[in-house]
Amino acid sequence: MYKTEGIILRNTGVKDKDVILTILTKDFGKKNIYVRSYLDPKTKYFGRLEVPSHIEFMFIKRKNSTYLLTGLEQIRGFCDMFYNPYLYTLFSIGSEVTLKMLPYEERNELIYKWFKWFLYFLNSKKMEEYLAVYLIRFLYLSGFFPIKNRCGKCGKKNPLYFTVSGLEIFCIDCVKDGKRFYPSYVLEYIKRMFEKDFLKKIQFKGIKEVIDFLILFIEEIVEEKILSYRVLATVGK
Numbered sequence: 001m002y003k004t005e006g007i008i009l010r011n012t013g014v015k016d017k018d019v020i021l022t023i024l025t026k027d028f029g030k031k032n033i034y035v036r037s038y039l040d041p042k043t044k045y046f047g048r049l050e051v052p053s054h055i056e057f058m059f060i061k062r063k064n065s066t067y068l069l070t071g072l073e074q075i076r077g078f079c080d081m082f083y084n085p086y087l088y089t090l091f092s093i094g095s096e097v098t099l100k101m102l103p104y105e106e107r108n109e110l111i112y113k114w115f116k117w118f119l120y121f122l123n124s125k126k127m128e129e130y131l132a133v134y135l136i137r138f139l140y141l142s143g144f145f146p147i148k149n150r151c152g153k154c155g156k157k158n159p160l161y162f163t164v165s166g167l168e169i170f171c172i173d174c175v176k177d178g179k180r181f182y183p184s185y186v187l188e189y190i191k192r193m194f195e196k197d198f199l200k201k202i203q204f205k206g207i208k209e210v211i212d213f214l215i216l217f218i219e220e221i222v223e224e225k226i227l228s229y230r231v232l233a234t235v236g237k
């Protein structure tokens with residue numbers, strides 16, 4: 001029997017009324033947990049295991065090496081998030097990146113700590129900034145930061161405009177066509193986000209470009225689209 005706390009990233013129906021939860025846990029990394037009869041209104045867990053609930057739970061390892069939920073206490077449900085589609089989409093971006101990039105069963109308490117921080121503080125005036133800081137922390141803790149600030153072809157430092165390809169940046173003189181270009185302040189901003197109390201100090205107009213760059217960078221890593229980011233443009237704030 002194991003016990004830990006975690007945040008539900010995904011809830012997928014399987015057969016009958018069973019579901020598989022993908023949970024970012026404090027002590028065991030990202031984990032899939034099987035729940036029997038969850039979709040039956042008579043079960044004691046009904047409605048308490050929705051994304052993005054913060055829960056404390058118990059589970060056992062079954063003979064076939066999968067895990068089964070055996071006990072639950074909901075710490076906070078965050079169901080109010082559904083009433084704000086823009087906020088929920090921002091959360092979904094952070095969650096989708098975590099789902100796609102983080103390997104299973106790899107314990108990383110700092111990633112858990114930052115994801116929890118992101119979930120609890122996202123509903124504020126600076127919601128885009130909170131997403132950006134989470135993505136930067138996540139990339140850093142996953143070993144992808146810092147990004148080199150020199151053009152991968154000509155070596156120019158801090159180019160005025162740059163794009164990203166294969167986890168390197170390229171200045172506008174070296175890559176003429178194709179991808180989006182970003183102004184140099186995007187990299188400067190990312191660097192400054194590691195400063196203490198950075199979010200309290202600054203309100204930043206270019207935050208959307210920072211997020212756009214981070215998503216492009218992440219899509220280069222996972223080699224697929226972050227779908228919830230495509231949705232963001234269609235959701236009004």
Ligand SMILES: [Zn+2]
Pocket residue numbers: 151152153154155156170171172173174
């Ligand atoms: Zn160059």
